[in-house]
Amino acid sequence: MRQMLGRLVHDKAALVAALYLLAVVVVALVAPLIVDASLMRSNLRLRHLPPLHFDHGWWYVLGGDALGRSMLARLVVAARTTLAISFATVSLSLVIGAAIGLVAGLSNAWWSTAIMRAIDVLMSIPSLLLAMVVLFVIGASPPVVVMILTVTRIPIFARTARGQALEIRERPFVSASRVMGASSLHLLVRHMAPLALPTLFSVAALEFAQVMLAESTLTFLGIGVQPPDVTWGLMVSDGQRYLATAWWSALWPGLVIASIALAATILGNWFQVANDPVLRARSARKSRVPAAESKVASNA
Structure with missing residues (x-):
């Protein structure tokens, strides 16, 4: 963990992405404590209130929607549902698929x-067609x-886990474990799963973005999450429409x-590079080349 944090600190783009995601998660968790219920009620006097108007409080800094509700408050409340759906989907598919x-x-x-x-x-x-059909039938x-x-x-x-398993099972230490009488469950839990998890976590980070976009697409088409959820x-x-x-x-x-x-x-791309020695060495070599070229240019 200490090594991973050190690599994260040295990658500025990944560090900013991680801090941003952490901030969004914290806001989603504390949303019920910081958002007043009145901000989620209709107020037609503030209908389509433009952004950067502070006459009605800083909650309306992003303006109001078609029913006069605070856009900022709705964004905060919606974060809870959107992130919960994405996290639950990726977690379940990771466990079952792996x-x-x-x-x-x-x-x-x-x-x-x-x-x-x-x-x-x-x-x-x-996948989108399958989701549309099922959601239209079930609700x-x-x-x-x-x-x-x-x-x-x-x-x-x-498929990602199977590809990892096919490669790992041919390694010498797995063959040695088989010769010593290790069971399939032992090989699976002690050898294959720990070595496959970094790659699976990298895929999970990328799929988190895809799942969130898929959920947003389904909702945009009118067959996803419906009010009063947001x-x-x-x-x-x-x-x-406005x-x-x-x-x-919008x-x-x-x-x-x-x-x-x-x-x-x-963050998913960084995690893949950080857990792959070959990619990590290649990335370090590329970062050293511009530094060496700039040093030569300065000396010249």
Whole structure:
């Protein structure tokens, strides 16, 4: 952990992304304590209040929506639902997909091949189309959205985990453990899972951004989370009809979604490099070359 923190501090972009995501998570956790219920009620006198108007308090610094509610307060409250859906989806798909992939990669039995063929079939179905059909039939709610998005993400983690397992099981220490009588469960828990987790965590960070964008897309299309729940995607959907007269209604939640997705992608790429010695050495070599060239230029 100390080494990872040291590498994070030396990568300025990843450090800023991590601090930004941490700040958003903290705001989402304390949202019920800092947002007054009155800010979420309709107030038609403040309908489409422009940004940077402090006459009604600093909560209206980002303006008001179509019902006169504080845009800043709604962004804070929506963070809780949006991040909860994304985190639950990625966590469930990581656990289930990693278990399927590691077990399938450890064994050469026929059922291992059958499992991966089923995963291939599921991956061949467009995830957004599958989510739209299921949500249209069952109905939209946060648990249902988490369930369907988890199903669409499991194949990604399963194939990644299986690829890692196929490579790890051929290493000498795994063969030595087999010769010494180690069981498949022992190999799975003590050897394969710890070595595969860094790669899976890197994929999870990237998928976090993808899941958040998918949830926002479904909500924007009207088949995702519905009122009285609120998400950033729902705020964009509500505000897009007022783009000509009240552009801020859709701009602020859209910017938050884009910034969170960018920060999660940067952090995921950094995590992959930080846990791969080859990529880490290549990155360090690239950073030394410009420094050496600038030193030569200065001496000249």
